[in-house]
Amino acid sequence: MRIRAEISSDKDRIHCIYGSAFSTEERELVANLAVNLLLEETKPKTLSFVAETEYRITGHIAFSPITLNDNNYKGYILAPLAVVPTHQKQGIGSQLVQHGIQQLSQVGIDILLVYGDPKYYSRFGFSEETAKNYIPPYKLQYPFGWQGLMLSDRPPAKSPVQITCVPALHDPALW
Numbered sequence: 001m002r003i004r005a006e007i008s009s010d011k012d013r014i015h016c017i018y019g020s021a022f023s024t025e026e027r028e029l030v031a032n033l034a035v036n037l038l039l040e041e042t043k044p045k046t047l048s049f050v051a052e053t054e055y056r057i058t059g060h061i062a063f064s065p066i067t068l069n070d071n072n073y074k075g076y077i078l079a080p081l082a083v084v085p086t087h088q089k090q091g092i093g094s095q096l097v098q099h100g101i102q103q104l105s106q107v108g109i110d111i112l113l114v115y116g117d118p119k120y121y122s123r124f125g126f127s128e129e130t131a132k133n134y135i136p137p138y139k140l141q142y143p144f145g146w147q148g149l150m151l152s153d154r155p156p157a158k159s160p161v162q163i164t165c166v167p168a169l170h171d172p173a174l175w
């Protein structure tokens with residue numbers, strides 16, 4: 001398995017990954033998010049990676065920048081992530097998350113946020129405590145899923161900081 005940056009010709013295959021990994025209710029929403037992130041130009045850049053197993057794309061992850069109303073912090077959000085069911089539980093998801101963490105750490109990002117299952121993300125060090133002062137753009141359906149991981153040696157914000165996401169994530173249905 002190798003991890004590489006996503007290219008535009010991966011678009012259809014990435015759409016299929018989300019189609020196979022997510023439930024019927026969620027798949028279209030999340031697949032469209034993955035593709036829209038690929039099409040959007042952001043500053044700083046959205047990072048998107050695919051896992052390739054024997055030349056077949058088996059996993060995908062994206063990290064998009066967030067704007068914080070406390071400009072001292074540089075942040076990203078991890079979303080979405082999926083691995084095709086036939087290749088789950090082989091460490092692909094973990095390697096995609098760790099690859100992104102490594103890349104973002106190298107460019108001086110302070111905080112990485114995620115909205116997902118704490119049972120999965122806690123293994124990488126994400127916690128609800130770290131995210132508690134970073135206010136998401138919409139009211140969360142599952143507040144316990146909002147987690148953060150500090151990538152620099154700075155402490156998390158001590159008072160509430162409003163975050164703004166890239167347009168693709170500005171959809172209340174995703175929160």
Ligand SMILES: CC(C)(COP(=O)(O)OP(=O)(O)OC[C@H]1O[C@@H](n2cnc3c(N)ncnc32)[C@H](O)[C@@H]1OP(=O)(O)O)[C@@H](O)C(=O)NCCC(=O)NCCS
Nearest residue numbers: 021022081082083088089090091092093094116117119120
């Ligand atoms: C979540 C997902 C990306 C993990 O990918 P993966 O390649 O199977 O992950 P890894 O092999 O690195 O890790 C597998 C471990 O994660 C666990 N895991 C997977 N999904 C989990 C979840 N939602 N909650 C808790 N644990 C989960 C597995 O049980 C396994 O545990 P183990 O190490 O104790 O055996 C993949 O299962 C997936 O695509 N799921 C559907 C889409 C999804 O839910 N994406 C968003 C994640 S919140």
